[in-house]
Amino acid sequence: MSSTERPDNPDDHKRFSLGEDWIATLVGLVLFGACMAGLISSELIP
Numbered sequence: 001m002s003s004t005e006r007p008d009n010p011d012d013h014k015r016f017s018l019g020e021d022w023i024a025t026l027v028g029l030v031l032f033g034a035c036m037a038g039l040i041s042s043e044l045i046p
Contacts, residue, residue, distance in 0.1 A: 018026075034040045 035045065
């Protein structure tokens with residue numbers, strides 16, 4: 001492969017991986033769900 005060619009999947013690590021943006025999204029949704037379900041009290045929310 002010459003230096004001008006790029007691999008098809010540069011992020012392919014042969015394993016399941018999530019980007020940090022997706023992890024932050026999932027954590028936010030879990031926290032939101034916990035707030036809506038009443039698992040987190042209103043005193044903890046700034």
